[in-house]
Amino acid sequence: MADNAQYAALPSMSFQHATLQNGLEIYSIEDHSSPTVAVQVWYHVGSKDDPNQRSGFAHLFEHMMFKGNEHLTPETFEKLTENVGGENNAFTTPDVTVYHEVVPSNYLEPILWAEAERMASLTLNDANFNSERNVVKEEYRQRILANPYGEFSLAIDQKSFAVHPYKRPSIGNIAELDAAQLPEVKTFHSTFYRPDNATLIVVGDFKPSDLETWTKKYFGPIPRPTTKVPRVTVIEPPRKEDRHEVLFSPKAPLPAFAVTYVAPSVRSGDEPALDLADEILSGGQSSRLYQSLVYEQQVAQRASFDADLREDLGLLTFRVIVASGKSLPEAEKSLNDQIEKILRDGVTEAELDKAKNRFLTGKLMDRETNNGKASALGEAAVIYRDPNHLNTDLAKYQAVTTGEIKDVLNKYIAGKKKILIEYFPETKKEAAKPEDAKKP
Amino acid sequence: MRNRQVHLLLVLLCFVPGHYCFAIGGVDTAPLPASPHSGGFTHPKEAKLDNGLRVIVAERPSLPLLAVELIIRNGSEADPNNLAGTASLTGSLLTKGTEKMSAPEIASAIESLGGTIFSAGASDNSNAGVLVMSSKAEPALTILADVALHPAFKEEEIDRLRKQSLDGLRVALQQPGSVASYVVGRVVYGDGEYGHAAGGTPETLPAIERADIVKFYQTYYRPDNAALIFAGNITLEKGKDYAEKFFGTWKANQGVPRPRSAATGTWKPESVVVDMPEAGQASIGVTKPAIKRDSPDYYSGLVANAALGNGFASRLNREIRIKRGLSYGARSSLDVRRDAGAFIASAQTKNESAAEVALLLQAELKRLETDPVQGDELKSRQALLTGNYARSLETDLGFASQIAGLAVFNLPLETLDKFIPAINAVTTKDVTAFAGKYLVPPSSLVIVGKASAFVDPLKKNFSKTKVIPQSNLDLNRADLVKQK
Numbered sequence: 001m002a003d004n005a006q007y008a009a010l011p012s013m014s015f016q017h018a019t020l021q022n023g024l025e026i027y028s029i030e031d032h033s034s035p036t037v038a039v040q041v042w043y044h045v046g047s048k049d050d051p052n053q054r055s056g057f058a059h060l061f062e063h064m065m066f067k068g069n070e071h072l073t074p075e076t077f078e079k080l081t082e083n084v085g086g087e088n089n090a091f092t093t094p095d096v097t098v099y100h101e102v103v104p105s106n107y108l109e110p111i112l113w114a115e116a117e118r119m120a121s122l123t124l125n126d127a128n129f130n131s132e133r134n135v136v137k138e139e140y141r142q143r144i145l146a147n148p149y150g151e152f153s154l155a156i157d158q159k160s161f162a163v164h165p166y167k168r169p170s171i172g173n174i175a176e177l178d179a180a181q182l183p184e185v186k187t188f189h190s191t192f193y194r195p196d197n198a199t200l201i202v203v204g205d206f207k208p209s210d211l212e213t214w215t216k217k218y219f220g221p222i223p224r225p226t227t228k229v230p231r232v233t234v235i236e237p238p239r240k241e242d243r244h245e246v247l248f249s250p251k252a253p254l255p256a257f258a259v260t261y262v263a264p265s266v267r268s269g270d271e272p273a274l275d276l277a278d279e280i281l282s283g284g285q286s287s288r289l290y291q292s293l294v295y296e297q298q299v300a301q302r303a304s305f306d307a308d309l310r311e312d313l314g315l316l317t318f319r320v321i322v323a324s325g326k327s328l329p330e331a332e333k334s335l336n337d338q339i340e341k342i343l344r345d346g347v348t349e350a351e352l353d354k355a356k357n358r359f360l361t362g363k364l365m366d367r368e369t370n371n372g373k374a375s376a377l378g379e380a381a382v383i384y385r386d387p388n389h390l391n392t393d394l395a396k397y398q399a400v401t402t403g404e405i406k407d408v409l410n411k412y413i414a415g416k417k418k419i420l421i422e423y424f425p426e427t428k429k430e431a432a433k434p435e436d437a438k439k440p
Numbered sequence: 441m442r443n444r445q446v447h448l449l450l451v452l453l454c455f456v457p458g459h460y461c462f463a464i465g466g467v468d469t470a471p472l473p474a475s476p477h478s479g480g481f482t483h484p485k486e487a488k489l490d491n492g493l494r495v496i497v498a499e500r501p502s503l504p505l506l507a508v509e510l511i512i513r514n515g516s517e518a519d520p521n522n523l524a525g526t527a528s529l530t531g532s533l534l535t536k537g538t539e540k541m542s543a544p545e546i547a548s549a550i551e552s553l554g555g556t557i558f559s560a561g562a563s564d565n566s567n568a569g570v571l572v573m574s575s576k577a578e579p580a581l582t583i584l585a586d587v588a589l590h591p592a593f594k595e596e597e598i599d600r601l602r603k604q605s606l607d608g609l610r611v612a613l614q615q616p617g618s619v620a621s622y623v624v625g626r627v628v629y630g631d632g633e634y635g636h637a638a639g640g641t642p643e644t645l646p647a648i649e650r651a652d653i654v655k656f657y658q659t660y661y662r663p664d665n666a667a668l669i670f671a672g673n674i675t676l677e678k679g680k681d682y683a684e685k686f687f688g689t690w691k692a693n694q695g696v697p698r699p700r701s702a703a704t705g706t707w708k709p710e711s712v713v714v715d716m717p718e719a720g721q722a723s724i725g726v727t728k729p730a731i732k733r734d735s736p737d738y739y740s741g742l743v744a745n746a747a748l749g750n751g752f753a754s755r756l757n758r759e760i761r762i763k764r765g766l767s768y769g770a771r772s773s774l775d776v777r778r779d780a781g782a783f784i785a786s787a788q789t790k791n792e793s794a795a796e797v798a799l800l801l802q803a804e805l806k807r808l809e810t811d812p813v814q815g816d817e818l819k820s821r822q823a824l825l826t827g828n829y830a831r832s833l834e835t836d837l838g839f840a841s842q843i844a845g846l847a848v849f850n851l852p853l854e855t856l857d858k859f860i861p862a863i864n865a866v867t868t869k870d871v872t873a874f875a876g877k878y879l880v881p882p883s884s885l886v887i888v889g890k891a892s893a894f895v896d897p898l899k900k901n902f903s904k905t906k907v908i909p910q911s912n913l914d915l916n917r918a919d920l921v922k923q924k
Contacts, residue, residue: 083820085827134765145720285547357554
């Protein structure tokens with residue numbers, strides 16, 4: 001039984017909302033349980049908005065946002081965060097770029113000022129632009145080149161989308177990073193870093209009247225451009241056929257493969273059921289893929305399923321690293337058996353209850369910190385475009401039935417075109433020509 | 441019942457405002473911080489069972505969650521000779537089957553509660569724990585106690601885990617960063633008890649037999665060598681009741697566990713390159729043995745290490761990442777253990793820059809003594825440490841893990857309260873003295889990467905560098921070289 005009493009007992013989080021005249025959306029939760037405050041600025045721009053031939057630009061730009069302007073030194077964010085006991089960082093996804101800080105609550109006003117400053121303007125020169133670009137290239141080397149499965153991960157998006165810019169990896173590539181020019185930074189800032197394309201989240205120890213005063217004072221004067229924010233309008237065409245891609249790596253000690261299907265937008269009504277299916281297939285060691293491929297059959301070193309839903313559309317991605325001594329076709333057959341089984345028989349009530357309970361525990365863990373609450377609120381407001389999602393998602397998840405899980409998986413997988421990406425150790429290149437590598 | 445609160449964050453937040461100037465003037469001037477607000481955290485309480493088990497409870501009623509961690513005061517340092525990985529396998533196998541439940545049944549039972557279970561063996565300690573909604577405490581503790589007290593260590597599960605661990609190692613041995621960390625262990629500790637890879641090696645994992653695992657378990661997993669920690673929505677009384685109910689029958693086996701002594705006295709500085717021709721980046725570490733956890737220099741060491749390599753504004757990150765764009769991040773760590781642990785300064789960079797980064801790491805170590813950490817720099821690193829510490833106590837698992845960190849070394853619980861004032865009491869003189877005593881060169885240098893890209897410039901400054909081809913690397917030996 002899913003624990004209905006638990007669901008009912010989880011109190012709503014009440015948040016405040018304001019919109020400045022320049023279009024900046026502000027969501028906040030007052031909570032005095034620790035003398036800290038979490039501040040996040042969500043910009044509705046991500047790697048799908050990278051300019052043409054500039055894969056990785058949105059992420060490169062994220063790094064440039066720490067370089068300051070005539071009023072902000074490059075050290076400002078450290079001085080206002082880690083140097084006084086706080087922390088700060090940022091991340092770029094295909095859809096959004098998020099800047100986040102946790103500060104002692106007496107530093108709320110200065111950090112709001114600093115966020116407003118870098119929203120208003122950036123000043124860079126060739127020296128700090130080039131130096132930071134080198135940092136991002138090292139990030140690329142660390143994440144992709146030094147990791148035996150880094151290039152495999154990149155290939156999944158590249159091969160799975162035909163035309164949508166989601167095919168370009170957020171981290172970019174060395175050649176397009178090298179091609180980026182300083183003036184492009186300025187253009188990108190004026191195009192996307194503007195109050196009507198941003199959402200400010202503040203959670204923690206503050207007085208609402210102070211927050212109102214300070215946001216008006218520091219963010220209020222930033223002008224709202226008259227131009228519209230450009231949006232990706234590319235429509236990914238339906239897949240016409242199954243595709244099979246084969247890659248080789250001198251670094252990979254074990255073969256790996258991924259199977260992807262096209263999935264809906266994160267704002268689709270199917271999202272809760274797909275998310276719970278994700279949990280049932282690959283959440284924890286009692287999940288189906290771990291139990292069958294990793295534990296019982298021992299054909300996989302790792303096996304996962306990811307309902308990777310994004311703003312425009314998403315992917316359902318199965319990913320397997322093959323165990324040593326087993327062949328890729330063996331592992332692929334095991335995965336196909338599991339997919340067939342769940343499409344045919346659906347899931348059990350017990351599995352669904354387990355997934356719902358794990359979701360609830362996750363919600364509680366989000367609430368342990370101001371930053372966790374801020375992230376959940378930001379995601380609701382920006383990704384789901386519904387701040388109330390923060391409180392209504394539980395009921396939506398709770399209402400999902402076993403029948404709906406089976407239905408959504410069939411809707412997006414059964415009879416749909418799949419893309420199979422295989423990744424072999426270089427030493428097997430001769431032995432595993434694409435023809436031979438195909439499933440029996 | 442009300443928790444006793446201590447007002448520690450007050451200390452943390454007491455900074456003199458306005459000691460830096462951001463802006464030139466006008467409306468673009470940075471506002472100054474207001475006066476700090478106070479905060480605090482729960483004092484954990486303690487009881488002891490008749491069988492010797494310490495029970496520690498941090499009452500944190502604000503959310504209906506509960507973290508429980510059972511900590512054993514020995515781990516990989518007690519691996520038998522030539523059987524690296526015994527403690528790790530033993531710890532991981534706890535959740536892989538008991539006399540009553542199979543591995544899938546354990547996973548399914550705890551995950552059906554919405555919870556997670558974990559168990560592992562690491563350096564100086566082993567642990568097992570759960571995180572669940574507090575309403576599920578009883579069924580979760582039933583499972584935790586079963587896995588901790590009645591593990592079956594079935595051959596089938598040992599073979600499965602061994603195979604998974606070997607595959608994990610195959611992947612790790614293709615990453616310059618993880619190879620470097622294995623090599624650092626040997627370079628610092630040689631043949632000492634901390635020298636071998638805690639997770640085992642491709643040679644030792646196949647050699648470990650069930651009898652070795654059972655013996656390890658029987659020797660070290662005993663109530664008088666353990667502590668049971670609760671953090672979350674629970675009271676001391678309830679925690680004691682649970683401990684008695686689920687762990688009260690646990691009996692100590694014969695034989696007293698002896699904390700081993702790591703032989704670091706034989707350390708000599710050396711320079712080692714592991715040549716990985718396909719490496720996408722080079723990983724560089726400068727390292728030497730430093731201090732024990734109970735050293736009186738502990739807090740000075742943390743501040744010195746933080747100035748050098750903790751946080752974005754640390755010296756290493758400033759010189760290597762911010763000024764020169766040579767790495768995604770440079771850092772240092774002070775790994776304190778029951779015996780002296782290693783100090784390591786490290787960074788990853790493109791293969792061609794490895795020699796330059798090695799010199800920069802060394803230069804910053806020297807500068808720690810000649811260019812003292814003082815004024816705003818000192819204050820900022822104290823704030824970084826105390827802020828990180830306060831945040832680590834925000835979650836139930838984080839709180840339990842801070843308590844575990846004390847229980848492993850038998851340090852008093854009051855140490856939790858001591859951290860912030862002790863860090864804030866560290867002076868410039870303390871940091872400089874620590875750097876001079878433990879951090880400045882001579883140190884050992886470890887680089888793992890594509891040697892042809894950096895070995896010539898490297899030898900200009902490190903002429904005695906030993907280059908080991910990847911295929912000749914033997915992590916089982918103190919000299920790291922395979923014997924023909």
